[in-house]
Amino acid sequence: MNFDPTPAQSRFLENVRAVLREHVAPHxxxxxxxxxxPAEALPAFAAIGATGVYIPLEHGGRGLDTVAYALAIEEISxxxxxxxxxxxxxxxxxxxxxxxxxxxxxKSAFLEPLAKGSVLGAFALTEAEAGSDxxxxxxxxxxxxxxYRLDGEKVMVTNGGPAGLFLVTAATEPGKLGRGLTAFLVxxxxxxxxxxxxxxxxxxxxxxxxxxxxxxxxxxxxxxxxEENHGFAVILEAINAGRIGVGAQAVGIARGALDRAVAYARxxxxxxxxLADIPMVQQTLGTMATEVDAAxxxxxxxxxxxxxxxxxxYDAARAKLQASQMCVxxxxxxxxxxxxxxxxxxxxxxxxxxxxxxxxxxxGASELLRILVAASLTRG
Amino acid sequence: xxxxxxxxxxxxxxMTRRLAREEFAPLxxxxxQTPGAYPLDALAKLTELGFLSLAIPEEYGGVGxxxxxxxxxxxxxxxxxxxxxxxxxxxxxxxxxxxxxxGSEEQKREFLPRMAAxxxxxxSLSEPDxxxxxxxxxxxxxRDGDDYVLNGAKNWxxxxxxxxxxxxxxxxxxxxxARGITGFIVEAGTPGLEIGKPEDKMGLRGSDTVALSLTDxxxxxxxxxxxxxxxxxxxxxxxxxxxxxVAAQATGVAQAALDESVRYARQRRTFGxxxxxxxxxxxxxxEMERRVTASRLLYLRAAWLREQGRRFAAEAAMAKLYATxxxTxxxxxxxxxxxxxxxxxxxxVERYYRDARVFEIYExxxxxxxxxxxxxLVRRAAEAETPAASGGVPS
Numbered sequence: 001m002n003f004d005p006t007p008a009q010s011r012f013l014e015n016v017r018a019v020l021r022e023h024v025a026p027h028x029x030x031x032x033x034x035x036x037x038p039a040e041a042l043p044a045f046a047a048i049g050a051t052g053v054y055i056p057l058e059h060g061g062r063g064l065d066t067v068a069y070a071l072a073i074e075e076i077s078x079x080x081x082x083x084x085x086x087x088x089x090x091x092x093x094x095x096x097x098x099x100x101x102x103x104x105x106x107k108s109a110f111l112e113p114l115a116k117g118s119v120l121g122a123f124a125l126t127e128a129e130a131g132s133d134x135x136x137x138x139x140x141x142x143x144x145x146x147x148y149r150l151d152g153e154k155v156m157v158t159n160g161g162p163a164g165l166f167l168v169t170a171a172t173e174p175g176k177l178g179r180g181l182t183a184f185l186v187x188x189x190x191x192x193x194x195x196x197x198x199x200x201x202x203x204x205x206x207x208x209x210x211x212x213x214x215x216x217x218x219x220x221x222x223x224x225x226x227e228e229n230h231g232f233a234v235i236l237e238a239i240n241a242g243r244i245g246v247g248a249q250a251v252g253i254a255r256g257a258l259d260r261a262v263a264y265a266r267x268x269x270x271x272x273x274x275l276a277d278i279p280m281v282q283q284t285l286g287t288m289a290t291e292v293d294a295a296x297x298x299x300x301x302x303x304x305x306x307x308x309x310x311x312x313x314y315d316a317a318r319a320k321l322q323a324s325q326m327c328v329x330x331x332x333x334x335x336x337x338x339x340x341x342x343x344x345x346x347x348x349x350x351x352x353x354x355x356x357x358x359x360x361x362x363x364g365a366s367e368l369l370r371i372l373v374a375a376s377l378t379r380g
Numbered sequence: 381x382x383x384x385x386x387x388x389x390x391x392x393x394x395m396t397r398r399l400a401r402e403e404f405a406p407l408x409x410x411x412x413q414t415p416g417a418y419p420l421d422a423l424a425k426l427t428e429l430g431f432l433s434l435a436i437p438e439e440y441g442g443v444g445x446x447x448x449x450x451x452x453x454x455x456x457x458x459x460x461x462x463x464x465x466x467x468x469x470x471x472x473x474x475x476x477x478x479x480x481x482x483g484s485e486e487q488k489r490e491f492l493p494r495m496a497a498x499x500x501x502x503x504s505l506s507e508p509d510x511x512x513x514x515x516x517x518x519x520x521x522x523r524d525g526d527d528y529v530l531n532g533a534k535n536w537x538x539x540x541x542x543x544x545x546x547x548x549x550x551x552x553x554x555x556x557x558a559r560g561i562t563g564f565i566v567e568a569g570t571p572g573l574e575i576g577k578p579e580d581k582m583g584l585r586g587s588d589t590v591a592l593s594l595t596d597x598x599x600x601x602x603x604x605x606x607x608x609x610x611x612x613x614x615x616x617x618x619x620x621x622x623x624x625x626v627a628a629q630a631t632g633v634a635q636a637a638l639d640e641s642v643r644y645a646r647q648r649r650t651f652g653x654x655x656x657x658x659x660x661x662x663x664x665x666x667e668m669e670r671r672v673t674a675s676r677l678l679y680l681r682a683a684w685l686r687e688q689g690r691r692f693a694a695e696a697a698m699a700k701l702y703a704t705x706x707x708t709x710x711x712x713x714x715x716x717x718x719x720x721x722x723x724x725x726x727x728x729v730e731r732y733y734r735d736a737r738v739f740e741i742y743e744x745x746x747x748x749x750x751x752x753x754x755x756x757l758v759r760r761a762a763e764a765e766t767p768a769a770s771g772g773v774p775s
Contacts, residue, residue, distance in 0.1 A: 001389075001448060002382045003681050009381070067381045262761045276758045279751070286750025289757055290698040297677035298670070304383050322670045373669050374662035377642045
């Protein structure tokens with residue numbers, strides 16, 4: 001048992017902090033306000049390996065582990081939560097399943113650029129009529145000579161604008177629902193890839209989310225990831241690690257809000273005393289910190305299990321469920337500590353509240369995760 | 381970062397689990413429901429196996445396990461009987477603990493081997509009018525030659541009716557507030573020490589809780605713990621450790637309530653399907669499960685920090701706050717899962733519910749825990765501002 005990060009994890013975290021200080025923190029609030037995608041900060045993260053934290057060195061990654069990845073996503077999200085999801089998607093939803101299911105050729109063609117950060121990835125699963133129920137996917141991949149032709153429209157694609165590579169899930173046998181899905185690696189510049197207009201969002205305004213249409217995109221067999229009709233396994237691999245990332249993101253968002261609440265409570269005086277000395281405020285801060293740590297340990301526990309090669313579907317679901325619910329509560333409480341000032345954009349705490357909500361939605365809504373966690377008990 | 385137990389810890393946990401579930405769990409309802417039935421046979425068995433000397437080093441007759449192992453044992457015992465777990469937990473943590481940490485060499489040699497051999501320990505701080513606010517204690521200890529003479533009244537002493545060795549706090553300087561408090565080792569049977577009738581409680585009915593009255597109780601000065609005026613520090617240090625125990629206890633009860641609920645949900649059918657297949661029931665089970673898991677991680681972290689000799693007060697407070705509120709939530713939902721059957725004593729969940737309620741109160745209420753945590757947050761934030769800041773807490 002050891003609750004401290006390893007020296008390698010600590011060193012990596014120091015690198016992450018240094019990049020955040022120099023390239024992100026000074027601009028975070030403006031980028032949020034202007035819904036600016038932080039493209040200029042990405043090379044610095046790529047340079048320290050944050051684009052492929054647990055991808056092996058030989059495939060262009062940083063060669064660390066899932067715990068290091070979770071710690072990094074948390075840290076990044078405590079400063080600019082949108083950047084947390086940009087990188088979590090690249091690591092867990094793209095690089096990870098290619099590392100797991102890709103052929104050696106796919107790894108050098110697709111994984112290396114992702115892990116090194118020269119190409120950004122996007123995960124295109126959700127459709128207008130296929131959200132929690134991914135079996136309803138209507139995007140089709142039809143055999144075409146030795147390859148496939150891809151047709152359909154995906155929505156709410158994170159990194160949809162800047163992505164140089166899409167992992168697209170399509171139906172290859174439409175009648176077979178979940179057993180008829182296949183995953184494809186689609187280069188962003190392939191003819192027929194049509195990016196829609198960027199979505200306006202409540203939070204994570206610096207992340208680029210948009211619909212992407214695939215209109216008769218021709219793909220070779222070398223673009224298929226994993227076996228035909230085995231797309232669900234690819235999705236699960238991606239999403240399980242992704243949920244650890246979203247959990248870490250939620251912890252980071254909440255920590256960012258908590259840190260601001262503590263700082264404000266020390267500074268702000270009312271009734272001739274600092275807020276931090278007023279019992280009602282102390283009660284709020286005590287609850288916030290406890291909830292953050294409970295979620296944090298749950299996330300790191302799932303990450304550590306993944307690093308030991310144990311199955312993590314339930315642990316990752318629990319981690320994201322715990323962390324996302326906590327995140328919404330804690331960011332709300334942080335505004336409460338700030339009073340009216342918390343509602344003003346200038347104090348920089350309301351954006352965490354807006355950013356929090358989506359963690360309960362994407363990569364598995366809480367309702368879906370509860371069914372999974374319950375299944376770990378009743379099917380055990 | 382590594383959440384794995386050591387082989388020793390795992391073995392101890394597995395052994396405790398077997399013992400608790402096979403031998404003690406079947407008796408727990410009887411201890412709960414029969415007035416005056418206390419788990420004394422179980423305590424004798426636990427003594428024999430070394431469970432009453434877990435934290436005591438070998439040189440004083442104990443088995444010398446660390447804080448993690450101690451907490452794991454409390455969780456496993458609480459899974460079977462929260463009453464049994466608190467008796468053992470109080471004995472090990474806030475009974476033997478203060479002697480171990482603050483006692484003189486003579487005191488350790490005299491009392492620890494006796495406690496390891498089964499003489500039960502207790503901790504007596506609270507008074508009828510002094511609960512969370514320890515500074516207002518009114519029990520006094522007046523120096524008289526080589527003795528102190530103690531007078532006053534104490535409340536809520538767990539194990540009080542069965543304990544031979546009490547860690548008791550009194551004012552040696554009544555005018556000095558918290559700085560006038562001193563700790564004493566007081567033996568049961570000392571003239572003038574009267575043990576009250578066990579309280580009639582909502583839960584933990586298998587453990588005794590008594591009031592004490594002290595009338596000119598003479599305690600040799602050699603049984604004073606550390607210096608005069610250090611009692612507050614000793615009490616708070618003991619309670620920091622005790623909080624890990626209460627968090628572990630709460631986790632054990634919550635885990636038992638969850639497991640009972642899962643068992644019930646897998647056998648009970650409504651509207652043509654198992655409860656376990658109804659969405660709203662699945663929601664309840666998941667919300668219970670995540671709280672139990674987080675509780676365990678929190679108490680393990682606090683125990684690990686303690687074992688490493690690091691600051692752990694805030695982490696212990698977090699563990700206690702979270703785990704005890706989780707136990708309240710989980711045992712409440714457990715009854716809900718059982719429906720009407722959860723309300724009758726045929727099933728154990730109503731006992732869990734009653735037992736859990738005190739966890740948020742004793743060894744520091746939830747409100748006190750939040751206060752401890754908030755102060756620590758502010759302290760760390762201030763420390764982070766000074767360049768000389770070092771150490772801190774792993775998080």
